[in-house]
Amino acid sequence: MSKPKFAMYWSGSCGGCEIAVINIHEKILDVDANFEVAFWPVAVDAKVKDVEALADGDILLTLWNGSIRNEENEHMAHLLRRKSKLLVAFGSCATEGCVPGLANLSPLSEIIDTAYTTLTTDNPNNIRPQHVTKVPEGEISIPVLKDRVYTLAQVVDVDYFMPGCPPESHQIAAVIDLVIQVLQGKAELPPKGAVIGAGSSTVCEDCPRKRNVKSIKAFHRIQEIAPLDPELCILEQGIPCNGPATRSGCNARCPRVGAQCIGCYGPAEGVVDYGARLLTAFASVIDANEPEEIERILDGIPDPAGQFYRFNLADSLFRAGAPAFKN
Amino acid sequence: MSEHFEPVIIGFTCNWCSYRAADLAGTARLKYAPNVRLVRLMCSGRLDPTFVMKALSDGADGVLITGCHPGECHYVEQNYKTLRRYLLLRRLLQGMGIAPERVKLVWASAAEGAKLANEINSFVEEVRALGPLGWPQKLAGNVKEVEVAA
Numbered sequence: 001m002s003k004p005k006f007a008m009y010w011s012g013s014c015g016g017c018e019i020a021v022i023n024i025h026e027k028i029l030d031v032d033a034n035f036e037v038a039f040w041p042v043a044v045d046a047k048v049k050d051v052e053a054l055a056d057g058d059i060l061l062t063l064w065n066g067s068i069r070n071e072e073n074e075h076m077a078h079l080l081r082r083k084s085k086l087l088v089a090f091g092s093c094a095t096e097g098c099v100p101g102l103a104n105l106s107p108l109s110e111i112i113d114t115a116y117t118t119l120t121t122d123n124p125n126n127i128r129p130q131h132v133t134k135v136p137e138g139e140i141s142i143p144v145l146k147d148r149v150y151t152l153a154q155v156v157d158v159d160y161f162m163p164g165c166p167p168e169s170h171q172i173a174a175v176i177d178l179v180i181q182v183l184q185g186k187a188e189l190p191p192k193g194a195v196i197g198a199g200s201s202t203v204c205e206d207c208p209r210k211r212n213v214k215s216i217k218a219f220h221r222i223q224e225i226a227p228l229d230p231e232l233c234i235l236e237q238g239i240p241c242n243g244p245a246t247r248s249g250c251n252a253r254c255p256r257v258g259a260q261c262i263g264c265y266g267p268a269e270g271v272v273d274y275g276a277r278l279l280t281a282f283a284s285v286i287d288a289n290e291p292e293e294i295e296r297i298l299d300g301i302p303d304p305a306g307q308f309y310r311f312n313l314a315d316s317l318f319r320a321g322a323p324a325f326k327n
Numbered sequence: 328m329s330e331h332f333e334p335v336i337i338g339f340t341c342n343w344c345s346y347r348a349a350d351l352a353g354t355a356r357l358k359y360a361p362n363v364r365l366v367r368l369m370c371s372g373r374l375d376p377t378f379v380m381k382a383l384s385d386g387a388d389g390v391l392i393t394g395c396h397p398g399e400c401h402y403v404e405q406n407y408k409t410l411r412r413y414l415l416l417r418r419l420l421q422g423m424g425i426a427p428e429r430v431k432l433v434w435a436s437a438a439e440g441a442k443l444a445n446e447i448n449s450f451v452e453e454v455r456a457l458g459p460l461g462w463p464q465k466l467a468g469n470v471k472e473v474e475v476a477a
Contacts, residue, residue, distance in 0.1 A: 105422075105423070105424070147468060272377050272381070273376075273377045273380050273381075275376075275380075275419060276375060276376040276377040276379075276380055277377070279376050279412060279415050279416060279419060280375060280376055280412055282415065283408065283411035283412040283414075283415045284408050284411070284412075286411045288411075289397065289404075289407045289410070291410065291414065294410065294411050294414050295414060298414060298415055298418060301415075301418070303422065304415065304418045304419040304421075304422045305419060305422030305423050306422070308419060316380075317377070317380040317381055317384040318380060318383075318384050318423060318425075318462070319384075319466055320466075321422070321423040321424040321425075322423060322424030322425050322465075323424045325465040
C-alpha cells in the first residue's frame with residue numbers, strides 16, 4: 001500500500017518554521033515512515049510540475065508556512081489547496097501575517113524604495129526589479145508583489161490553523177502524532193477551522209510568575225529595568241508584555257526566562273482583534289485618572305501599532321494601515 | 328470627495344447618562360444631525376475597542392463614545408478605564424495612519440441633552456471635514472487616495 005502524501009511549502013516567511021519542523025528530532029522519522037514526501041522545496045527535490053501532475057486531493061496533508069506576498073505565493077496557494085485534502089496554515093505568517101504583515105503599514109513604493117535605494121544598498125544605477133526582463137534567450141519574469149500582505153485564509157480555504165513564530169516543536173510533534181493516529185483509525189480529526197497545536201487560554205495562564213492587582217505608573221523598555229524581578233509578573237513591572245491577549249501553547253517560554261511575551265502565538269480563543277484586546281489590557285491597569293498623567297504614562301509605549309500588531313496586522317480588523325492604500 | 332458627503336457615525340452611549348441625555352434631547356425636541364447611529368451600552372466601560380475598530384473598518388467614518396462625567400460612573404470607575412483606552416486607541420489609530428480625530432469621547436450626564444446635541448453636531452462637522460474613511464473600499468482596492476494622520 002502506498003503511503004499518504006505530505007507536503008510543506010513556504011511563501012512570505014523567514015524559514016524558521018522549517019527549522020522548527022526539523023527540530024522535532026527523531027520524530028521526523030515518523031513522518032518518513034508514515035508519509036511519502038511529495039513536495040517540500042527546502043528538503044526534497046520535487047518540482048512544481050510534479051505537484052501539478054498529481055490528482056486533485058492526492059496530498060493528504062500540506063503544511064503551509066508564510067504569508068501571501070506576491071502573485072506566485074497566491075498561485076501556489078491555489079495549486080496546493082486543490083491538491084491537498086488537509087491544508088494547514090502553519091505558523092504565524094500563514095495564520096496572521098506575522099512580521100512580514102507589518103509591511104501593511106507602508107505603501108508598496110516606499111517598501112521598494114527602502115529595499116533598493118537606502119544608504120546601505122549599493123545600487124548606483126537605481127535599478128528596480130522588473131516583472132519581465134528580456135534576455136538573449138527570451139523573456140524571464142519574476143512574481144509581482146501583491147498590493148499588501150495577505151494571510152493564507154484570505155486567499156484560499158484553510159482546514160486548520162497552527163499558530164506560533166515558529167510553532168513549538170513539541171506542538172508540531174503532537175500534531176504529527178495526531179495525524180498518524182487518525183491514519184491508523186485511533187483518533188478523529190478536530191473540526192474544520194480549528195486551531196491546532198496550541199492551547200485555548202492566554203500565555204498568562206501558563207506563566208508561573210506571581211500576579212497581584214496591577215497598577216502601572218510607567219511603561220519601560222525591558223533593557224531600562226535591571227535587574228528584572230525574577231518572580232513578579234513582567235507587566236506589573238511596567239514592561240509591555242503581550243501575554244494577556246496571546247494564545248497559550250508555548251508554555252510561557254519567554255516570560256519564564258525573563259523576557260516579555262511579544263505575542264507570536266496570536267490572539268487567544270475568542271479574541272476578534274488582537275490589538276484591541278491588548279490595548280484594553282494595558283489601558284485597564286494604568287494607575288492614573290487624569291488625561292495628562294495617562295498621556296505621560298502612554299508615552300512609554302512609543303510605537304503602539306508595532307506593539308499591538310507585531311504579528312497580527314494582516315489579520316486584524318483593519319488589515320493594514322492607511323498608507324498601504326497609497327499605491 | 329463627494330460634495331454631498333454625509334458621514335456615517337456610530338455613537339456608543341451609556342445607559343445611565345448619555346443615552347438618557349439623547350432621550351432628553353428628543354423629548355425637548357432639540358434637533359441634532361441624523362448622522363449618528365446610537366448604540367446603548369450599560370456603561371462606557373463596556374466599550375471594547377474592538378467595537379470602534381469594527382465600526383471604522385466596516386464603513387463608519389467616525390465613532391462617538393459617550394459616558395458619565397469622571398467621578399459619576401454608575402459602576403464607580405469604569406469610565407476612567409474608558410478614558411485610558413480611548414487615549415491609547417487614538418495613539419494606535421495615529422500609528423495606523425488613521426486620523427485620531429475620527430474617534431471622540433464626550434462626557435454627558437442624563438441632564439445634558441442640549442450639550443450632547445451640540446457635541447453630536449460639532450462632531451459630525453469635524454468628521455465631514457476629514458472626509459470619508461471608506462475602509463471597505465480601501466480593502467477592496469477601489470480607492471487610491473490616502474489619508475495620513477498629521
